[in-house]
Amino acid sequence: MNKSDDSAATPPRRDIKALVNAGLKRRHAAERRFRWYGLTAISLGLAFVVLMFANIIGKGYPAFWQTYIELPITFDAAVIDPAGTRDPETLANADYAALIRASLRGLFPQVEGRRDLRALYGLISSNAPHRLRGEILADPALIGTTQVIQVLASAEVDTLVKGNINRALDESLRPISDQEIAWIDQLTADGRLTKRFNTILFSNGDSREPEQAGIRGALMGSFYTLLITFLLSFPIGVASAVYLEEFAPKNRWTDLIEVNINNLAAVPSIVFGLLGLAVFINFFGLPRSAPLVGGLVLSLMTLPVIIIAGRAALTSVPPSIREAALGMGASKLQMVSHHVLPLAMPGMLTGSIIGMARALGESAPLLMIGMVAFIVDVPRGFTDPATVLPVQIYLWADLPERAFVERTSAAIMVLLGFMILMNGLAIVLRKRFERRW
Amino acid sequence: MPISHDAHTVKQFDAQLANLRNLVLEMGGLVEDQIKNAVKSLDDEDLTLAREVIARDQIINGLQVKIDEDTITLIATRQPVGSDLRLIMSLSKAVTDLERIGDEAEKIARMTIKTYDVVSSPPSAKLLRDVTPMAKLATDMLHGCLDALARVDVEMAVNVARGDDNLDQEFQSALRRLITYMMEDPRTIGHAISVLFIIKALERIGDHAKNIAEYIIYLVKGKDVRHVSMDTLEKDALAE
Amino acid sequence: MNTTTIETKTALDGAVNPDVREAPLSSAQITDYDHRQTVGRITADNPKMACREVNVYYSEKHALRQVSLDIGANEVIAFIGPSGCGKSTFLRCLNRMNDTIVSCRITGHIQLDQDNIYDKSIDVVQLRARVGMVFQKPNPFPKSIYENVAYGPRIHGMINGKAELDELVYASLERAGLIKEVEKRMDEPGTSLSGGQQQRLCIARAIAVNPEVILMDEPCSALDPIATAKIEELIDELRENYTIVIVTHSMQQAARVSQRTAYFHLGDLIEVGETDQIFTNPRHKLTEDYITGRFG
Numbered sequence: 001m002n003k004s005d006d007s008a009a010t011p012p013r014r015d016i017k018a019l020v021n022a023g024l025k026r027r028h029a030a031e032r033r034f035r036w037y038g039l040t041a042i043s044l045g046l047a048f049v050v051l052m053f054a055n056i057i058g059k060g061y062p063a064f065w066q067t068y069i070e071l072p073i074t075f076d077a078a079v080i081d082p083a084g085t086r087d088p089e090t091l092a093n094a095d096y097a098a099l100i101r102a103s104l105r106g107l108f109p110q111v112e113g114r115r116d117l118r119a120l121y122g123l124i125s126s127n128a129p130h131r132l133r134g135e136i137l138a139d140p141a142l143i144g145t146t147q148v149i150q151v152l153a154s155a156e157v158d159t160l161v162k163g164n165i166n167r168a169l170d171e172s173l174r175p176i177s178d179q180e181i182a183w184i185d186q187l188t189a190d191g192r193l194t195k196r197f198n199t200i201l202f203s204n205g206d207s208r209e210p211e212q213a214g215i216r217g218a219l220m221g222s223f224y225t226l227l228i229t230f231l232l233s234f235p236i237g238v239a240s241a242v243y244l245e246e247f248a249p250k251n252r253w254t255d256l257i258e259v260n261i262n263n264l265a266a267v268p269s270i271v272f273g274l275l276g277l278a279v280f281i282n283f284f285g286l287p288r289s290a291p292l293v294g295g296l297v298l299s300l301m302t303l304p305v306i307i308i309a310g311r312a313a314l315t316s317v318p319p320s321i322r323e324a325a326l327g328m329g330a331s332k333l334q335m336v337s338h339h340v341l342p343l344a345m346p347g348m349l350t351g352s353i354i355g356m357a358r359a360l361g362e363s364a365p366l367l368m369i370g371m372v373a374f375i376v377d378v379p380r381g382f383t384d385p386a387t388v389l390p391v392q393i394y395l396w397a398d399l400p401e402r403a404f405v406e407r408t409s410a411a412i413m414v415l416l417g418f419m420i421l422m423n424g425l426a427i428v429l430r431k432r433f434e435r436r437w
Numbered sequence: 438m439p440i441s442h443d444a445h446t447v448k449q450f451d452a453q454l455a456n457l458r459n460l461v462l463e464m465g466g467l468v469e470d471q472i473k474n475a476v477k478s479l480d481d482e483d484l485t486l487a488r489e490v491i492a493r494d495q496i497i498n499g500l501q502v503k504i505d506e507d508t509i510t511l512i513a514t515r516q517p518v519g520s521d522l523r524l525i526m527s528l529s530k531a532v533t534d535l536e537r538i539g540d541e542a543e544k545i546a547r548m549t550i551k552t553y554d555v556v557s558s559p560p561s562a563k564l565l566r567d568v569t570p571m572a573k574l575a576t577d578m579l580h581g582c583l584d585a586l587a588r589v590d591v592e593m594a595v596n597v598a599r600g601d602d603n604l605d606q607e608f609q610s611a612l613r614r615l616i617t618y619m620m621e622d623p624r625t626i627g628h629a630i631s632v633l634f635i636i637k638a639l640e641r642i643g644d645h646a647k648n649i650a651e652y653i654i655y656l657v658k659g660k661d662v663r664h665v666s667m668d669t670l671e672k673d674a675l676a677e
Numbered sequence: 678m679n680t681t682t683i684e685t686k687t688a689l690d691g692a693v694n695p696d697v698r699e700a701p702l703s704s705a706q707i708t709d710y711d712h713r714q715t716v717g718r719i720t721a722d723n724p725k726m727a728c729r730e731v732n733v734y735y736s737e738k739h740a741l742r743q744v745s746l747d748i749g750a751n752e753v754i755a756f757i758g759p760s761g762c763g764k765s766t767f768l769r770c771l772n773r774m775n776d777t778i779v780s781c782r783i784t785g786h787i788q789l790d791q792d793n794i795y796d797k798s799i800d801v802v803q804l805r806a807r808v809g810m811v812f813q814k815p816n817p818f819p820k821s822i823y824e825n826v827a828y829g830p831r832i833h834g835m836i837n838g839k840a841e842l843d844e845l846v847y848a849s850l851e852r853a854g855l856i857k858e859v860e861k862r863m864d865e866p867g868t869s870l871s872g873g874q875q876q877r878l879c880i881a882r883a884i885a886v887n888p889e890v891i892l893m894d895e896p897c898s899a900l901d902p903i904a905t906a907k908i909e910e911l912i913d914e915l916r917e918n919y920t921i922v923i924v925t926h927s928m929q930q931a932a933r934v935s936q937r938t939a940y941f942h943l944g945d946l947i948e949v950g951e952t953d954q955i956f957t958n959p960r961h962k963l964t965e966d967y968i969t970g971r972f973g
Contacts, residue, residue, distance in 0.1 A: 250779055320816035324879070326777060327812065328829045329805035329886065338828075339818060443971045450970065516929055518956045519969045659958025 056416075060409025066198035066211065067158040068150040069124060069187060071103040073132065075143045086140050094136075096129035097121075100151065107192075108183060119180055123187075125152035125211045150194060155210040155403040157184055161193060164402055175402070201410060205376045206392065210403030213396070215411050217378045221291055221371070221386030222360060224379060228295020229359050233302040234352050240303075241310030241348070246336050265304035272301045273368030281369060288370035289385035297369060298359040305358065309351020313344040346433035353426040357419050363390035389415045450515055454524065457507050458586075461528045461535070464500040465583040468535050469576065471497070471542035472642065476572040479549045479635065482559070490546035497539040504532045523659060527652035531586065534645040538579065541638040541645075548631045548638075560628035564618060567611035568635055574604045575639045578646035585650060591657045595674050597650040599667065604643035611636050714743070716961045717950035721749030721937075725890060725920040726771060731785030733766050733775065740766050744785070744946045746939060748890070753912060753921045755935035755952065757928060759972060762941040764924045768892050771922065772808035773801050789890070806833050809888035813895040815875035817867030817882070822859050825867040825878055826850060829886035845885060853881035854911050873904025880911060884919070891915065893923040897930060909934050928968050932956045940964045 077084065080094040104120050105111070111120050128151035135149065136142055156176045159165050161184070171178050187193050204214030248254045276297035280286045286293050317340050325335040366372065371387050372395065379386035387395070389411060396408040445451045471490055478487035508529045511517065517525050553559060578600045585593035612633070619629045654662050654674045662670040724747040733741035741763040748754055748771075756764035766775065773794065775781045787794050794804050806829070817825050826846045829835075836842045846863075850856040855877045859870070867878050876896055883891055893912070897905040912921055912934045925931050931938050932952055939949040940963070948961040959965045966972055 318816075320812060320814050321818065322777075323774070323810075323812055324816040324818060324882075327772070327774065327805060327810035328832070328882065329802045330828075330832055331802055334832055338832075343819065443966060445970050446972055447970060517969070518928065518932070519959050519965045521969045522957060 056409045056412050058409075059406055060411075060413045061406075062162045062164075063201060063406040063410035064198050065162075065195045066200065067153040067161045068194050068196055069153045069157070070148050070150050070192045070194060071100065071124075072106070072146055073099050073103050073149045074146040075099065075132075075136065076102070077144050080136060080143055086143075088137065091136055091140065092133060094133070096132040096136075099132060100124055100128055107190075108186075116179070119177065120183065123154055123157050123180065123183065125154050126209060127152055127212050150196070152200070152211055153193070155401060156180070157193075158211055159402045160184055161188075161195070162406075164406075201407065205378045206374060206387070206395070207376060210399075210401050210407060213404070213407060215389065215392055215414060217375055218387050218389045218392035218411070219414070220379050221294075221375075222388040224291035224382050224386065225294040225298060225366075225371075225388055226356060226360055228292060228382060229298040229302055230352070230356055232295065232299040233306050233355070236299075237303050237306030237352065238310055238348055241307045241314060242336060242341065244307070245311045245314040246340065247332065261304050261307055265308060268364075269301050269362055270364040270368065272297050273365030275300065276365060277368045287383050287385070289373050289375070289387070290383045291371075291379060291386050291388075292382040293369050294366050294371050294386075294388065295382070297365045298362060301362065301365060302352075302355040302359050305355035306348070306352050309355065310344070310348045313347025313351065314340060316347060317343045346430050349433075350426040350430045353422050353429070357422040357426075360388075360418060360422065361390055361415065363388070363394055366391055367394075389418075447515075450521075453507070453511055453515070454521065457504065457511065457525070457528055460500065460504050460507065461532055462583060462587055464497060464504065464532065464535050465579070465586070467493070467497055467500070468539045468542065469579055469583065471539055472545070472572070472576055472579065475542040475545035475549065476568070476576075478546060479552070479565070479568065482549075482553050484550055484553060487546040487549040491543050491550075494539050494543040497536060501532050501536045505529070508532075520656070523656045527656040530652050531649045534648045538642050538645045541642050544638045545635050548635050552628060552631050560632065561625070564615070564625060564628055564632050567607065567614065568632065568639070571604065571607050571611065571636055571639045574600065574607060575642040575646070578604065578643050582646045582649040582653065585653050589653070589657060591654055591674050594650040594653040594657075595671055598647050598654075598670060601643045601647040602667065604640060608636055608640040715745065715946045716948040716964075719746050719946075719949055721747035721752065723750045724748065725750040725790070727786075727788045728767075728770075729786040729788075731767065731770060731783065731787060733763070733770060734782045735778070736780040740944055741770075742944045746946060746949060748920060748922055749937070750920055751916055751918075752937060753916050753923060753935045754937045754939060755931035756922070756924045756939050756941060757926075757931050757967070758941035758947075759967065760926075761943075763944040764939075764941040765894055767941065767946075768894055768922060768924050771890070771892055772805050772810055774810065776801060806886050807888055808890045808892060809883035809886060811876070811879050811883055811891065811893045811896050813898055815872055815879055815899065817870070817875050817878050819866060819868055821864045822850075822867050822870070822878060823863040826881050826885045829882060833886055835886065849881045849885040850878075852884055852915070853877045854907065854914075855881055871904070873900050873907060876900060876904070876908060877911065880908070880915075884915070888919065890920045890922065893921065895924055895926060898926060905930070928956070940967060942967070 076099065079098050080096075081087075081090055083090065101117075101121055104124070105117075108120055111117060131151055132149065135147075153161070156165075160176055160181065165174055165176060167174075167181065184193070200212060201214045202219075203216055204212055205217030207213040244254065244258065248257075276293055280293045280296050281288055286296075321339050321343065322335055325339045326332075330338065366388055370385075372391050373385060373387065374395070375385050375387055377384070393408055393411045393415065396404045396411060471493060474486055475490045477483065478490060508525055511525055515521070578597050581593055581597040581600065584590070585597060615629045615633055615636075619626050648663075651662050651670070654660065654670070658674060658676075660673045662673050665673075726748040728747070729745045731741060731744045732739065744763075744767055756768060758764045769775045770783060770787060771794075775783060783795065789804070789807060792799055794808075818828065820828075823846055826849050827842055830842060830845055836845060847856060850859060855874060858874060859865075859878075862869075867875065870878060876899075880891075880896075897908050900908065909930065912923065915921060923931070923934065935952045937949065938952045938955040940947045940955065940959075940961070942963050948955065948959060948964040950960070954960075955964065956968060959968060
């Protein structure tokens with residue numbers, strides 16, 4: 001009917017080709033420009049990432065190697081076990097430090113005077129006697145023999161060997177004296193200094209001595225905390241998402257809840273820490289610094305993320321599947337549990353893992369509930385005092401010793417490694433279980 | 438129910454349907470001329486005109502073939518339903534009847550030639566007395582049904598159908614008269630038989646026109662009124 | 678001919694007291710039932726389902742107005758009409774699929790045999806086992822072909838033991854004309870089949886629970902002509918055992934598969950009649966305009 005109107009409205013034909021050609025150059029230029037903007041932005045971002053990684057890895061890499069000094073130790077029976085009973089108690093309480101001192105004196109007979117001797121003994125880490133005791137307790141037959149034992153060097157020796165102390169500086173400005181440098185050089189020349197993989201970093205808890213400080217305590221703390229977080233937030237999050245998406249009536253109340261969940265996801269994490277402090281510690285009287293409380297707090301923080309991710313995963317299940325199930329006479333619960341949930345699960349897991357990765361990197365709320373304490377012991381349960389990796393990093397970053405700087409970076413590398421692992425797991429899960437319909 | 442006069446969404450379909458209908462009406466017009474000319478050739482003893490009528494039947498036959506092709510194309514491409522289907526089927530059937538009417542006209546023309554192309558004396562006027570009024574009735578019926586088809590008018594179609602009874606009665610009385618003449622004077626038998634063929638042709642034209650009228654009623658009302666009494670036909674056709 | 682009892686004018690939105698039921702109408706009254714709008718005979722000789730004065734509202738929108746229609750046993754009835762005319766809405770009333778839509782409100786009376794399907798005593802799960810559904814887009818579960826068909830019997834607890842289930846699954850696939858194509862690949866996912874096979878799998882899935890009525894919502898709209906032809910052939914075979922209601926946009930399809938056709942327009946049931954009558958001589962102008970393509 002209005003066909004004639006249409007044809008009347010058609011503008012007179014002009015030379016379209018010429019018109020288009022005229023503007024073509026400008027269009028192409030705009031496109032090139034836009035592409036260039038994008039490339040610049042991405043390169044800039046990448047450059048910063050590379051810089052950050054280079055910095056962290058460059059600083060942290062040496063921390064995975066630790067200097068040891070080979071000492072010929074004579075396990076003198078008179079020092080260790082004068083009575084000759086081989087009683088384990090006697091063996092445990094013997095003065096192993098004296099053996100080390102004797103060995104050092106043997107290596108550097110020219111050193112005299114208490115001050116110099118103390119400096120000489122200072123080359124060896126204070127944990128070395130424990131090492132000797134360990135050897136003897138394991139094999140008492142060693143008593144009376146002389147063995148070449150690799151003992152842990154002190155942090156200053158380690159730092160110097162790694163080249164992190166500028167020898168050109170004035171003596172008073174460095175943590176290590178000319179004399180000590182001379183001894184270390186002699187030990188190096190004798191081939192008594194060896195570098196080995198730093199297992200202490202992974203097996204020890206925190207320590208005031210850098211060479212003895214490790215992240216195991218923080219790792220276990222993180223593990224227990226995240227376990228609590230996962231055990232709480234995943235089932236609750238999935239259940240909430242399923243209820244809100246599939247069962248809840250759509251009314252003002254559910255709208256309100258939805259808005260609040262979205263807002264919760266944006267609440268600064270430290271607020272959750274304050275909440276945890278007020279509710280879990282002050283009101284319920286749960287222990288401070290415990291992974292249990294940390295896990296509870298992080299659950300609160302992670303829940304909104306999991307619920308939102310879960311709901312997104314549920315909405316992405318095509319309605320045709322729901323209709324098919326309902327049309328077959330499945331009840332609503334059967335529809336959800338037989339069809340919708342299995343299809344949404346990869347998405348939910350992915351969301352949860354990413355939420356967990358965020359929780360792993362979180363430190364602020366944990367500061368509020370006392371997980372920032374200096375804790376030497378590796379936690380053995382959910383109520384032991386503990387700290388977590390990011391907090392450990394924060395603590396170490398505060399310490400002045402040069403050796404802690406590299407340990408801080410090493411801990412960051414471990415943390416980043418776990419993050420990448422978790423995100424990778426999320427991707428693998430998604431790819432693996434993603435189904436086509 | 439009523440035939441929709443709204444346009445199809447596919448405009449080309451409208452154009453094709455209109456084209457088909459125009460072809461049929463054009464064919465109807467040609468057929469009408471043929472009958473008039475055939476009867477005229479008889480009246481005027483015009484043998485040239487009669488030959489012309491015979492020759493022009495080929496045009497009508499050609500039109501029939503063309504219309505049939507178009508119909509098949511329409512059915513194959515548009516899958517018509519409802520009133521479109523009824524229209525196409527009615528037109529298709531009407532074409533067959535029109536072609537037969539054309540054949541009857543040709544038959545009359547041949548009879549004209551047979552009657553006047555011989556050395557013997559022409560038939561007496563009284564033998565031909567019934568031809569003119571019957572020809573008038575037949576052409577009126579054909580004209581009426583073509584009009585009804587052009588206007589899709591049920592009432593006109595009913596009138597045409599009603600007219601067939603008149604024509605049949607005329608034919609019966611003419612037949613009786615011819616028999617009387619033949620019994621009175623056996624020499625007239627030759628001409629009388631020719632005239633008999635002519636009035637039989639005219640009677641057949643009426644039947645075909647009635648058929649077309651019935652198709653129009655089917656087209657409009659969707660009721661098949663073939664082989665029913667005139668009363669039923671009228672009731673079905675004029676019922677709302 | 679079954680004498681059916683049908684109550685009319687019974688409000689259904691849960692407010693009905695099931696004890697207070699109006700006296701059933703006589704069958705003569707039912708035949709005489711004439712709606713102010715619908716042209717044609719809405720009753721069936723042997724009704725499987727009977728709908729009276731069904732209204733559907735989506736929030737404020739009156740999506741279906743006063744629809745009354747019988748669906749005869751073992752007949753294929755087609756619903757046609759332009760988009761948004763309410764045909765799918767009406768179809769979904771027949772197995773209460775509209776229940777899932779929160780804003781949807783339904784009044785009127787729909788009866789399956791002797792049961793008012795909107796009665797409180799009727800569980801929707803039981804209803805859907807009796808009134809199966811096949812959807813527009815083939816929607817097999819992302820499970821194996823076997824599991825797809827076995828799902829319904831399983832959730833309804835219709836079988837005892839693996840052997841019985843196997844038999845039922847094979848029989849259903851057989852009836853859906855799919856067995857030859859999938860016999861060797863029962864463990865492959867249902868989604869690996871072609872579109873037409875998927876739709877036949879959905880039909881097999883629906884008939885596995887042995888429903889009385891099968892609703893089909895444009896079952897061939899996503900399929901090519903060959904697959905469509907196979908489904909149409911299947912519908913014709915299924916008619917022996919089931920009552921089939923099919924919504925379709927293809928008028929040729931409605932003409933081919935159905936015995937009765939109902940034309941919907943903007944929420945009204947305009948005309949219902951024998952399919953051959955609807956397609957050769959529709960009585961309502963709207964029907965005529967729609968089927969001949971004169972719309973709008």
